Amino acid sequence: MAAQDFIPYSTQNIVEDDLAAVRTVLTSGWLTQGPAIPRFEAAFAAAHEVKHAVAMCNATVALHTACVALGVGPGSRVWTSVNSFVASANCALYCGATVDFVDIDPHTRNMSLAALEQKLQRAATEGTLPSVVVPVDFAGLPCDLAEMRALADRYGFRILEDASHAVGARYRGKPVGSAYAHVSVFSFHPVKIITTGEGGLVTTNDDELARKIQLLRSHGITRDPAQMVGPSEGGWYYEQVALGFNYRITDVQAALGSSQLARLPSLHARRVELAARYDEKLRSFPLHLPARVADRESSWHLYAVQIDSTRSTVSRATVFAQLRDAGIGVNVHYIPIHLQPYYQQLGFRRGQFPNAERYYEGAITLPLFPQLSEAQQDRVVAALAEALDA
Numbered sequence: 001m002a003a004q005d006f007i008p009y010s011t012q013n014i015v016e017d018d019l020a021a022v023r024t025v026l027t028s029g030w031l032t033q034g035p036a037i038p039r040f041e042a043a044f045a046a047a048h049e050v051k052h053a054v055a056m057c058n059a060t061v062a063l064h065t066a067c068v069a070l071g072v073g074p075g076s077r078v079w080t081s082v083n084s085f086v087a088s089a090n091c092a093l094y095c096g097a098t099v100d101f102v103d104i105d106p107h108t109r110n111m112s113l114a115a116l117e118q119k120l121q122r123a124a125t126e127g128t129l130p131s132v133v134v135p136v137d138f139a140g141l142p143c144d145l146a147e148m149r150a151l152a153d154r155y156g157f158r159i160l161e162d163a164s165h166a167v168g169a170r171y172r173g174k175p176v177g178s179a180y181a182h183v184s185v186f187s188f189h190p191v192k193i194i195t196t197g198e199g200g201l202v203t204t205n206d207d208e209l210a211r212k213i214q215l216l217r218s219h220g221i222t223r224d225p226a227q228m229v230g231p232s233e234g235g236w237y238y239e240q241v242a243l244g245f246n247y248r249i250t251d252v253q254a255a256l257g258s259s260q261l262a263r264l265p266s267l268h269a270r271r272v273e274l275a276a277r278y279d280e281k282l283r284s285f286p287l288h289l290p291a292r293v294a295d296r297e298s299s300w301h302l303y304a305v306q307i308d309s310t311r312s313t314v315s316r317a318t319v320f321a322q323l324r325d326a327g328i329g330v331n332v333h334y335i336p337i338h339l340q341p342y343y344q345q346l347g348f349r350r351g352q353f354p355n356a357e358r359y360y361e362g363a364i365t366l367p368l369f370p371q372l373s374e375a376q377q378d379r380v381v382a383a384l385a386e387a388l389d390a
């Protein structure tokens, strides 16, 4: 591979089996609403040891639908991690709710448990408790789910886990999406762990929530007499019993998802291997490397580093530009959501979430995807060494 070849920060991993799976569906007679969708859902639920999985056309609509199913509406309060993609917060605004943020733990870059608890105590005295909290498994590292669930039970909110990064991540011996959170959402965008082109999915062990989410995914329409208000008028009959959406995924995408999911163990193993290799090679660099926490295993969606400003005076902008010039597709995750102009116009201000703001100032995401070669990874490390003078 020529030295100037561009290395993206992430990209899909598509093999012959994926092509065969898609081809089979394309000629099967069902392009959408066929059997490939429940097959994918069942396989995903089994892999994540959870009762229900509902696939949708992307994770953003999955977050929106989960909010609606959890009863989020005008007057509701929803809190999320400020170090996330904007969709983690937008989902509540779609419902007319009020959004607020919780700062991060600088070590894990996930929602800080201490900051959450403090904010809850204050909200309890002011009568402004949230109905839903949306923690995010940043970079694929599960957040403090057990402690958050204890807080949820004490303060009466429900947990909508944004596990978009965390397909295959494990927490206390079980896959995320199975215990602790009331509902979890996963993304299958091409840069994520497995892909369906565009795609998302909700998991829950709650039968009633699963039923609502299935209903909302397809217009709020049911053909099940048990869910109808009146008696069926015949074989053609359906009822719209809620205001739903068309948030369906296609059979073509679901077939790709099943094929990808079958390779999850090997895709994950390769990410683990590459992450360990980065850890080893970057150990002496003036960087904060991703945290490792004993009771949980990251999916390693992202390998995000932070320039340690006590050991390096080189700016993130300089390092970023130098790596891009070297053909390395570094990225930044994330610009804290409250700094976005749309959220500033809602009244949020710089300085409100200092840990996330400080992290962002030094944050760089390095390339990590299963087919990244060791030679390519060495090129990333060498370019980073030059930029940081390490």
Ligand SMILES: *Cc1c(COP(=O)(O)O)cnc(C)c1O
Pocket (backbone or CB within 6 Å): 058, 059, 060, 061, 084, 085, 087, 088, 136, 162, 164, 165, 187, 188, 189, 198, 199, 200
């Ligand atoms: C990718 C992502 C989303 C949105 O996923 P889509 O499938 O692209 O809609 C939401 N939250 C987080 C944290 C993400 O990384």
